[in-house]
Amino acid sequence: MEKFEVHILGCGSALPTTKHFASSQVVNIREKLFMIDCGEGAQLQLRKSKLKFSRLNHIFISHLHGDHCFGLMGLISTFSMLGRTADLHIHAPKELEKLLTPHLQFFCKGIGYKVLFHSVDTQQQACIYEDRSVTIYSIPMKHRIPCNGFLFVEKATPNHIRRDMIDFYQIPLHELNRIKNGSDYQLPDGTYIPNERLTTPSSPPRKYAYCSDTIYNQNIIEQIKGVDLLFHEATFAESEMARAKETFHTTASQAGKIASEAQVKQLMIGHFSARYDDENALLTEAQAIFPNTILAKENLYIKLE
Amino acid sequence: MEKFEVHILGCGSALPTTKHFASSQVVNIREKLFMIDCGEGAQLQLRKSKLKFSRLNHIFISHLHGDHCFGLMGLISTFSMLGRTADLHIHAPKELEKLLTPHLQFFCKGIGYKVLFHSVDTQQQACIYEDRSVTIYSIPMKHRIPCNGFLFVEKATPNHIRRDMIDFYQIPLHELNRIKNGSDYQLPDGTYIPNERLTTPSSPPRKYAYCSDTIYNQNIIEQIKGVDLLFHEATFAESEMARAKETFHTTASQAGKIASEAQVKQLMIGHFSARYDDENALLTEAQAIFPNTILAKENLYIKLE
Numbered sequence: 232m233e234k235f236e237v238h239i240l241g242c243g244s245a246l247p248t249t250k251h252f253a254s255s256q257v258v259n260i261r262e263k264l265f266m267i268d269c270g271e272g273a274q275l276q277l278r279k280s281k282l283k284f285s286r287l288n289h290i291f292i293s294h295l296h297g298d299h300c301f302g303l304m305g306l307i308s309t310f311s312m313l314g315r316t317a318d319l320h321i322h323a324p325k326e327l328e329k330l331l332t333p334h335l336q337f338f339c340k341g342i343g344y345k346v347l348f349h350s351v352d353t354q355q356q357a358c359i360y361e362d363r364s365v366t367i368y369s370i371p372m373k374h375r376i377p378c379n380g381f382l383f384v385e386k387a388t389p390n391h392i393r394r395d396m397i398d399f400y401q402i403p404l405h406e407l408n409r410i411k412n413g414s415d416y417q418l419p420d421g422t423y424i425p426n427e428r429l430t431t432p433s434s435p436p437r438k439y440a441y442c443s444d445t446i447y448n449q450n451i452i453e454q455i456k457g458v459d460l461l462f463h464e465a466t467f468a469e470s471e472m473a474r475a476k477e478t479f480h481t482t483a484s485q486a487g488k489i490a491s492e493a494q495v496k497q498l499m500i501g502h503f504s505a506r507y508d509d510e511n512a513l514l515t516e517a518q519a520i521f522p523n524t525i526l527a528k529e530n531l532y533i534k535l536e
Numbered sequence: 537m538e539k540f541e542v543h544i545l546g547c548g549s550a551l552p553t554t555k556h557f558a559s560s561q562v563v564n565i566r567e568k569l570f571m572i573d574c575g576e577g578a579q580l581q582l583r584k585s586k587l588k589f590s591r592l593n594h595i596f597i598s599h600l601h602g603d604h605c606f607g608l609m610g611l612i613s614t615f616s617m618l619g620r621t622a623d624l625h626i627h628a629p630k631e632l633e634k635l636l637t638p639h640l641q642f643f644c645k646g647i648g649y650k651v652l653f654h655s656v657d658t659q660q661q662a663c664i665y666e667d668r669s670v671t672i673y674s675i676p677m678k679h680r681i682p683c684n685g686f687l688f689v690e691k692a693t694p695n696h697i698r699r700d701m702i703d704f705y706q707i708p709l710h711e712l713n714r715i716k717n718g719s720d721y722q723l724p725d726g727t728y729i730p731n732e733r734l735t736t737p738s739s740p741p742r743k744y745a746y747c748s749d750t751i752y753n754q755n756i757i758e759q760i761k762g763v764d765l766l767f768h769e770a771t772f773a774e775s776e777m778a779r780a781k782e783t784f785h786t787t788a789s790q791a792g793k794i795a796s797e798a799q800v801k802q803l804m805i806g807h808f809s810a811r812y813d814d815e816n817a818l819l820t821e822a823q824a825i826f827p828n829t830i831l832a833k834e835n836l837y838i839k840l841e
Binding site for chain 2: 245246247248249252253271272274275277278279295296297298301302304305308309312313326330333334337338
């Protein structure tokens with residue numbers, strides 16, 4: 232199966248702790264890397280992950296709170312020192328370009344590659360990136376400032392050729408690509424062999440949704456329906472519900488509720504408040520609503536099956 | 537003895553490694569904390585150090601390369617979230633204020649304390665800070681951009697009272713402060729007892745010098761003469777001398793030479809290039825010139841005796 236992995240670089244929230252780095256993840260789809268959020272220390276964690284810096288061309292920033300973007304300058308500088316030449320694309324709320332440009336000019340003199348900013352409208356469900364492996368959509372969040380999550384939808388892969396049937400009908404090799412992509416085949420005697428007899432269907436396209444930071448918001452359910460993996464913030468436990476509402480964050484059981492209503496396959500919770508020494512209390516609360524829940528953790532990676 | 541410690545938060549150089557954080561140290565003098573440089577991740581390391589955030593009121597930035605200042609925004613934001621009200625003073629080359637101000641306005645809305653910038657002239661040996669415990673001087677460095685190190689000189693502490701002599705002469709308690717500070721004492725019969733008979737001298741004031749980043753530069757020797765601890769950058773080994781010159785850095789044996797000529801008591805080397813998996817080669821080179829050398833290391837702290 233083609234590679235589709237989610238690597239957690241940091242899953243803490245705004246205040247530093249001895250356990251967590253600030254928000255940052257890397258999605259690896261067929262060896263193309265997409266970074267989601269870039270909190271302070273993201274480049275250190277990326278180095279630790281052994282993922283190849285040169286495979287990362289797109290960074291998606293959910294919103295402009297420091298714990299989601301203060302690692303950008305360090306990463307951009309490091310890319311420059313490593314001799315990068317490929318364009319780096321940053322998809323983020325529009326204010327970021329104006330904020331970072333003077334710093335790029337001052338700290339990255341002689342930079343050998345372009346940093347290109349793409350403004351994301353945090354109010355819209357929109358396709359913000361597409362290539363032949365993946366389509367990425369924005370998911371509007373409800374937070375104290377403009378914010379959006381991201382939905383990664385894998386492109387369908389070609390059907391699998393049934394070698395036994397190809398041999399049986401003595402189909403020449405140069406026909407195989409068309410058959411993989413769905414064509415039927417006509418025998419020399421004129422008989423049509425339907426594609427379903429020559430191939431087995433490829434796995435259905437996998438989906439990953441990243442939803443952080445946000446207050447509990449049922450509006451997202453339709454868009455993330457049935458994803459293979461949902462990362463949802465769970466900053467607080469149920470006992471801190473008032474604080475969660477006030478700061479536009481979600482509790483662990485609310486994250487479980489979203490996962491359950493969206494019928495996702497697996498839920499990963501993260502963006503933990505610094506007040507929790509042991510996040511198992513959060514896990515227990517989420518699992519009470521949605522059993523197939525796991526805790527995010529630095530240096531964890533999940534393969535989407 | 538009064539507290540005078542140096543805590544290493546990060547001692548790597550520009551490129552991230554799995555071993556090192558970027559440059560940052562904290563000098564603790566009598567429970568007042570002074571940060572030197574603030575590379576990315578400094579606040580994480582400060583949290584790990586268990587030093588009290590509220591005791592830190594002054595940050596000294598040697599120069600405006602990212603690996604010495606990209607941690608500032610995170611630290612300032614965190615202080616704000618922790619409800620800080622005390623002024624925070626940042627002593628740095630003058631461009632920093634203009635660079636950081638728009639970020640402070642955007643990312644730290646509603647901040648409850650003042651961030652005050654003090655421009656340091658990197659060309660001058662000058663007193664840049666003074667209180668009743670310490671005087672801090674700038675040490676001009678030679679680097680690719682304006683840069684200065686820092687010399688911390690402890691203020692002399694009062695002499696120690698000799699309890700036996702106080703009892704012998706039956707000196708009243710309210711006279712002790714004056715005697716500690718050097719006064720002689722007159723007995724009721726008119727006899728003068730010289731201060732030397734009533735006290736033992738306090739320890740001589742201790743000194744710490746931070747010299748990074750810089751090419752080998754003998755001009756600093758006079759200013760750092762005899763310090764108790766010298767931190768000197770040693771980015772490269774002798775085999776990379778050409779690279780050291782080109783990038784305005786120092787080799788380990790050059791750092792040893794500076795320590796030896798300045799007759800310091802101890803040398804600590806740091807700011808290691810990412811190319812060295814094992815810095816013991818650097819240590820060996822420095823020790824060949826100046827035996828009392830140690831390697832800087834994250835979470836290490838040194839008490840000045």
